[in-house]
Amino acid sequence: MGGLADWCAVDLADPDGKVRQVVVSHKDESKIRWAKELNKRYPPDHSGPTGVGHVIRTGQAELYADISDAMLAAAARDADHLAIMRELQIRSALIVPMIARGRTLGALTLISSGSGRRYDEADQALAMELATRAAIAIDNAQLYRSALAASESKSAFLATMSHELRTPLNAIIGYQSLLAEGIDGRLNDPQLVQLARIRSSADHLLGLIDEVLTFSRVDAGKEMVRREEVQLAPIVAEALAMVTPLAESKGLKLRNQTVDAGLLTDGGKVRQILLNLLSNAIKFSDDGEIVVRSRLDGDSVTVSIIDPGIGISPENVARIFDPFWQVEQRSTRRVGGTGLGLSVSRSLARLLGGDVSVESSVDRGSTFTVTLPVRRGANT
DSSP: OTTOOOOEEEEEEEEETEEEEEEEEEEEEEEEEHHHHHHHOOOOTTTTTSSSSHHHHHHHOOEEOOOOOHHHHHHHHSHHHHHHHHHHTTOOEEEEEEEETTTEEEEEEEOOOOOOOOOHHHHHHHHHHHHHHHHHHHHHHHHHHHHHHHHHHHHHHHHHHHHHHHHHHHHHHHHHEEEEEETTSSSOOOHHHHHHHHHHHHHHHHHHHHHHHHHHHHHOEEEEEEEEEEEEHHHHHHHHHHHHHHHHHHHHHHEEHHHEEEEEEOOHHHHHHHHHHHHHHTTTTOSEEEEEEEEEEEEEEEEEEEEOOOOOOOHTTTTTSTTTTOOOSSSSOOOOOOOOOOHHHHHHHHTTTTTTEEEEESSSOEEEEEEEETTTOOOO
């Protein structure tokens, strides 16, 4: 505030309407102690017809161009109060509201003392501009904190609900296994078919819950990476084996064109990324062949999943990695799921030092490509 004021103070209004002073500044530390002593011994009456409280309530600035000793004496509560105010050498004062997005967050007070400056309307206009900028910065910080709190609450809710859903679901899977093994007597073939359907649905639901759990951990920055030396080819083969029944049920063929590469990474997360992308490719394809192809490119390896599915329109390509967004947004969409698979896959790939990208055309299929760093000297 240099040439504009000898004193500067910022008071903010809490949500309950209480006003608190958050900053008081002066180049002389002893003066600051006097000001704090003044506030402590003689708390300001923010309900009065003038002053900081009135400015915050009304949103109207107050300009005191020339403060005389008589004015100080009239405002003093006792002799000690007057002595402290005289020590502060208040000569001129400006109190302006701090307004952001239509809300008065507080007030900025500027005081001239030893410099002998007398404030005028031009000073008031400048102070209003400074107060507005400060208010916007404060409001942005408050919005950011609120957004962080909301995000943490959302992640905590998703994690808690997912854990709570897993408990009864694991019990369902456990009892299904006992019945299928004939613990309570031999079952006939139609009963075994019904049990297999129960298990299939339970496994599908468990996969959705795990997806939500992973998303909540990644979103909260709590997903852990456990790096180890792994080979790419076995991970791809395992992922393909896991989705083969789903592909066969739709009459789709799977082709593996993977070159092996040594990785220092979290093998479980690489497998989860590939499973998500392969499952998506199968969901959105009705016939033809899905190809998994990889190639080494310097210090990285790319794994591409190429499908003959419905494809993605150009305006939606940038959105498909958004959480809970799906290509088919209608309530009658053909495929289910949480809409988290692609978001989770990209987040996990970036945790591993890589990324997931896509090239697609409507009715001509899509190619999702995972890029991962390789372990130097370990390519085969």
